[in-house]
Amino acid sequence: METAQTVAAWIADNWSTELTLAEWWQRLADAGYAFPTWPAGLGGMNASTAQARQISSAITAAGVIGAPIGNGPSMGGPTVLAHGTPEQQQRFVGPLARGREAWAQLFSEPGAGSDLASLATSAVRDGDEFVINGQKVWNSFADMSDWGMLIARTDPDVPKHKGITYMMIDMNQPGVEVRPLVQMNGYPEFCEVFFTDARVPVANVIGGIGEGWSVAKTTLAFERAGAGGSRASGAINIGAGSKAGNLHQPVGELLAKAKQEANDPTMRTEVLLSSRTLIKMARQLGCTTDPVLRDRLMRYYANSQVYSWTGQRGRDNAKSGRPGPEVSTLKLQIAQLAHESRDLSMAMLGAEATLMGDATFEGGRIQRAALASPVPSLGGGTNEIQRNIIGEQTLGLPREPSNDNVIPFRELRRS
Ligand SMILES: Cc1cc2nc3c(=O)[nH]c(=O)nc-3n(C[C@H](O)[C@H](O)[C@H](O)COP(=O)(O)OP(=O)(O)OC[C@H]3O[C@@H](n4cnc5c(N)ncnc54)[C@H](O)[C@@H]3O)c2cc1C
Numbered sequence: 001m002e003t004a005q006t007v008a009a010w011i012a013d014n015w016s017t018e019l020t021l022a023e024w025w026q027r028l029a030d031a032g033y034a035f036p037t038w039p040a041g042l043g044g045m046n047a048s049t050a051q052a053r054q055i056s057s058a059i060t061a062a063g064v065i066g067a068p069i070g071n072g073p074s075m076g077g078p079t080v081l082a083h084g085t086p087e088q089q090q091r092f093v094g095p096l097a098r099g100r101e102a103w104a105q106l107f108s109e110p111g112a113g114s115d116l117a118s119l120a121t122s123a124v125r126d127g128d129e130f131v132i133n134g135q136k137v138w139n140s141f142a143d144m145s146d147w148g149m150l151i152a153r154t155d156p157d158v159p160k161h162k163g164i165t166y167m168m169i170d171m172n173q174p175g176v177e178v179r180p181l182v183q184m185n186g187y188p189e190f191c192e193v194f195f196t197d198a199r200v201p202v203a204n205v206i207g208g209i210g211e212g213w214s215v216a217k218t219t220l221a222f223e224r225a226g227a228g229g230s231r232a233s234g235a236i237n238i239g240a241g242s243k244a245g246n247l248h249q250p251v252g253e254l255l256a257k258a259k260q261e262a263n264d265p266t267m268r269t270e271v272l273l274s275s276r277t278l279i280k281m282a283r284q285l286g287c288t289t290d291p292v293l294r295d296r297l298m299r300y301y302a303n304s305q306v307y308s309w310t311g312q313r314g315r316d317n318a319k320s321g322r323p324g325p326e327v328s329t330l331k332l333q334i335a336q337l338a339h340e341s342r343d344l345s346m347a348m349l350g351a352e353a354t355l356m357g358d359a360t361f362e363g364g365r366i367q368r369a370a371l372a373s374p375v376p377s378l379g380g381g382t383n384e385i386q387r388n389i390i391g392e393q394t395l396g397l398p399r400e401p402s403n404d405n406v407i408p409f410r411e412l413r414r415s
Contacts, residue, residue, distance in 0.1 A: 007058035015064050017252025024251045025099040034067040034097050043097025060235045065251055068240035072096045072103030075222035076149050083207035083215045092168055102241025104145035108138045114385050117160045118414055123152035132198040142191035143178045144243045145171050151212050156410040163409055164212035168204040185371035223380040224331050266363035271372045272341035275301040287348050296344050307333045325394040332386050335377035342373035
């Protein structure tokens with residue numbers, strides 16, 4: 001059984017500022033501390049969630065660089081572990097756990113977001129390969145990714161959910177064109193991805209041809225769970241994969257740069273501000289005597305506490321083997337908090353809220369957070385879709401009437 005002390009002792013023996021990031025992540029994965037709940041040899045040690053939380057808190061407390069983050073570790077790795085063959089797990093999860101490769105989620109399309117199963121990107125079999133044509137959009141960090149978790153249509157003659165296949169696509173090939181999209185907060189986090197006769201070996205299909213919908217649902221479940229927030233706060237994260245340019249840098253230098261960025265308000269990208277930050281801001285701006293703002297601040301504080309306690313209750317229920325419905329409400333709650341944080345901080349800033357740039361209050365941090373506040377109510381499924389899921393899967397309400405589970409995809413009317 002790993003304790004905070006054994007992890008701290010291991011870090012004392014293994015961390016050195018001279019190591020490259022690739023060497024440090026290799027050590028972390030080999031020790032099973034990168035993703036403790038994953039299998040041994042693949043970055044983990046088959047640990048329980050509670051034990052994993054202890055290990056990641058000990059790494060954060062030591063102030064060293066944490067395991068790789070991103071869509072690969074948070075949702076792709078767990079999906080391949082659930083549905084992939086042992087060979088696929090070795091090929092894809094091994095390098096992912098060591099930060100050698102980064103993955104993008106290639107699900108959404110211009111005509112298939114909430115109704116994801118209407119996707120039209122085609123995968124046509126050609127011997128031992130699939131030939132991919134079509135377009136994806138909203139793909140976070142696709143320009144920094146080595147592999148894509150792609151869902152594509154392999155059979156248009158069956159109902160839409162049945163003709164989808166999940167596969168790992170090599171992003172470094174001529175038929176894959178990635179174009180970054182600049183969001184309203186100025187960051188090019190998303191991309192659109194175009195496929196023109198791109199190739200995927202049949203051996204890269206995860207979970208079987210035509211079985212992609214149920215595999216995709218696993219990825220989405222991990223995405224929604226992550227959107228509710230689970231990582232130790234204060235962890236130091238560095239971009240993974242061959243394209244981020246960090247793997248061969250000494251960890252000492254990367255750590256110093258990351259700490260400097262964390263203390264620089266102009267480098268922060270947040271979707272909401274904590275109640276502590278908002279209260280501090282109210283004091284700095286002299287808003288604490290305004291009874292309406294005081295009331296709104298109090299409400300925000302109370303809602304933040306409810307969010308944190310709901311998460312705690314969900315974790316405790318899961319630990320005791322009685323998973324409750326709390327987890328499915330967390331994503332909605334954080335989306336609501338982000339909107340409240342935006343409205344409250346903008347009200348406190350007043351006219352300055354309309355300005356942007358380093359010269360404004362806190363280096364523009366508040367405005368940037370406001371511009372990123374729609375993220376939790378859209379990413380990983382919109383609030384409306386999340387409510388549909390809660391209604392149908394948690395409350396057992398009847399599904400919306402639809403006949404698209406019997407009509408072949410080819411015959412569906414699509415926008
Ligand atoms: C931060 C962020 C990161 C993302 N990262 C990725 C990524 O890495 N990879 C990826 O593939 N995608 C990604 N997405 C895309 C995301 O999954 C989609 O934006 C989302 O599923 C909504 O799809 P859409 O934008 O096409 O909206 P639409 O589906 O067109 O929806 C438009 C509006 O109609 C509403 N609506 C639609 N259907 C219903 C219904 N049945 N009932 C009630 N209301 C409905 C929606 O709630 C929404 O308000 C990301 C999005 C965000 C914001």
